[in-house]
Amino acid sequence: MATFDLELVSPEKLLLSRPVEMAIIPAAEGDMGILPGHSPMIVALKGGVIEVRGGGSATERLFVAGGFAEITPTRVTVLADEATPVAQISRAEADARVREAEATYQAQANDAPELREKAMDRLLAARAMRDVAGAA
Incomplete structure (x- = not known):
């Protein structure tokens, strides 16, 4: 091929x-x-x-x-x-990253839209990482 x-x-x-x-x-x-x-x-x-x-x-x-x-x-x-x-992504690491990204997003509730958009992109990436993370 x-x-x-x-x-x-x-x-x-x-x-x-x-x-x-x-x-x-x-x-x-x-x-x-x-x-x-x-x-x-x-x-x-x-x-x-x-x-x-x-x-x-x-x-x-x-x-x-x-x-x-x-x-x-x-x-x-x-x-x-x-x-x-x-295979190298741990569930615990991914969960911690999601919590951190959620806190950052919430802290930027009154910030400029472009800052909130960047925070949302990080949150969505962290959630995607958690979705593929192993059980460890």
Whole structure:
């Protein structure tokens, strides 16, 4: 099957760089499947899971807290605000992040709309992280 190059970069390091058959990314407008030959575009990412597929099944799942993806017919580059393999996310850590994000959002009740929007984005990303977290 045809492949394209996928690169996943977080502020800390390059997490993934290899040919893949398909990737599903959490675009801000909804989950988006990418195959070789996809139309070029740049999309914003929301908090969610990037699923890498090869050989007809999911090979990797990585949580991203947001960022951007640049898509070309032969390459996808994801610039993630934060990226973590799903298997490494603990339920306790995710619950703590949700509580912190909820408190921040509530504290910004009277702040400017753009600050509240950023706080809501962090809260939604934390909830998405909790949804995929393991039971540990």
